[in-house]
Amino acid sequence: MKIEHLGIAVKSLETSDNLFARLLGKENYKQEAVQREGVTTSFYQVGDSKIELLEATNAESPIAKFLDKKGEGIHHIAFGVEDISYEVERLKKEGFIFISEEPKEGADNKLVVFLHPKSTNGVLVELCQEKPLK
Ligand SMILES: CC[C@H](C(=O)O)C(=O)SCCNC(=O)CCNC(=O)[C@H](O)C(C)(C)COP(=O)(O)OP(=O)(O)OC[C@H]1O[C@@H](n2cnc3c(N)ncnc32)[C@H](O)[C@@H]1OP(=O)(O)O
Numbered sequence: 182m183k184i185e186h187l188g189i190a191v192k193s194l195e196t197s198d199n200l201f202a203r204l205l206g207k208e209n210y211k212q213e214a215v216q217r218e219g220v221t222t223s224f225y226q227v228g229d230s231k232i233e234l235l236e237a238t239n240a241e242s243p244i245a246k247f248l249d250k251k252g253e254g255i256h257h258i259a260f261g262v263e264d265i266s267y268e269v270e271r272l273k274k275e276g277f278i279f280i281s282e283e284p285k286e287g288a289d290n291k292l293v294v295f296l297h298p299k300s301t302n303g304v305l306v307e308l309c310q311e312k313p314l315k
């Protein structure tokens with residue numbers, strides 16, 4: 182398991198891409214929309230992990246709700262795992278609660294699931310597995 186990315190909720194990618202490019206001294210390596218989640222993401226490689234900036238693309242997006250409630254800031258931590266189905270079963274046995282147990286397509290060529298923050302000390306946790314090459 183490794184820290185795959187830190188998700189940061191932002192109001193405007195245009196503004197925050199400029200800020201993080203100056204902060205990190207490098208440009209993002211991609212922007213990618215994930216329609217199901219109502220987000221556009223922007224990724225920065227930082228050592229072995231990444232920063233994922235997230236802008237809401239509609240009012241129903243989890244990011245829109247988060248921004249309304251808490252404002253801009255760290256939204257979730259994502260752990261990279263070898264076998265996401267194995268980890269879901271392991272963590273269920275440990276008593277963790279999943280928002281949805283079924284891995285779904287995420288950004289940056291990943292399969293993802295989310296654990297509910299009420300079971301993870303108030304931290305939204307995402308698990309990511311590299312999508313197998315076709
Ligand atoms: C998949 C694409 C991309 C990738 O990496 O590939 C992404 O990361 S997309 C990221 C956006 N998608 C998600 O976050 C999906 C999972 N999130 C959810 O399903 C919801 O946001 C959920 C269930 C965490 C909260 O939704 P809900 O409608 O219940 O919102 P509430 O505001 O009522 O929150 C309930 C309760 O949870 C607390 N909360 C909400 N968001 C967070 C958060 N990011 N971190 C910590 N806690 C969070 C909120 O404060 C409420 O707590 P309470 O004590 O009841 O006030």
Ligand SMILES: [Co+2]
Pocket residue numbers: 186188233257259307
């Ligand atoms: Co994420």
